[in-house]
Amino acid sequence: MDKQVQKPDHREYTIKIIPHQGETVRSIRLPIRMIKYGIVSITVGIVLFIGAFGYSTYSLHLAGSEQAEITELRQVNSIQQSQILQLAKKASTLQDDIDKLNQMEAEIRRISSINDGTDSNPGAGGTHDGQGGPLIQPNIQNLSDTLDAIEKNIAIRKQSLEDLKEKISVQQEVIAVTPSIWPATGDVSSPYGLRWGGTDFHPGIDIANDAGTPIVATADGIVTAAGWNSGGYGNMVDIDHGNGLMTRYGHAQRVVVTTGQQVKRGQVIAYMGSTGFSTGPHVHYEVRVNGKPVNPSSYL
Known part of the structure; x- marks a missing residue:
């Protein structure tokens, strides 16, 4: 059976342009093939335009969201940094208190003549005050290390003070039964x-x-x-x-x-x-x- 051969479509459409005031009438002949191509091109253009517009809108929305997220992250980071600085100041104050406690313990040991053979705070209370070192901003890591060191120091001081308390108690018991005051004025x-x-x-x-x-x-x-x-x-x-x-x-x-x-x-x-x-x-x-x-x- 022979296949039918499709003949080319040679149809044409004429568009007449009739101006006002009796000017010359113009005719535009458009082959059907050109009209089809035009419709396809317009359709593709519309689709591309819609796609481009949608992508642009999405990109703008995404950029806005990312910018908002970046702004929020900056705010959170700023708050966290502020909290870190506040915590660092508290840790520094706590360390100063521990140093004062060490000096107080050393003074009590000196007054009571109780010495455990170690210096609880070597060099404390001196007249020299030179300081130095690199400037490093407090962060989570070094702040955590500092707090761990303070915690360990507190445990050591607590045990040391407990030992000192026990020794002073024993010393007081010895002093109490040792004649050490005048029996009368005169x-x-x-x-x-x-x-x-x-x-x-x-x-x-x-x-x-x-x-x-x-x-x-x-x-x-x-x-x-x-x-x-x-x-x-x-x-x-x-x-x-x-x-x-x-x-x-x-x-x-x-x-x-x-x-x-x-x-x-x-x-x-x-x-x-x-x-x-x-x-x-x-x-x-x-x-x-x-x-x-x-x-x-x-x-x-």
């Missing part, structure tokens, strides 16, 4: 040792004042004697401070404690008088170590 009328031209050994010191002047315990302890002593001390008080330490207070006018009573350093135990072997109102004060009298001046 004048030393007779020192420890030989007196009266070497004819008498004085096992304590005499502190003279008006009768009725308070006499106090020079350390914590337990009263082992309270009352009259026939060996020349008159009204007398003995206090046992433990560790072989004992103090004696003689020639009192009146004793206000009893045997077995627990007393504290500075507590009134008697009132000054002139009982026993005495030439006038005073307190005879002794410090004994394992029963042997020692010079009380070394404890005052």
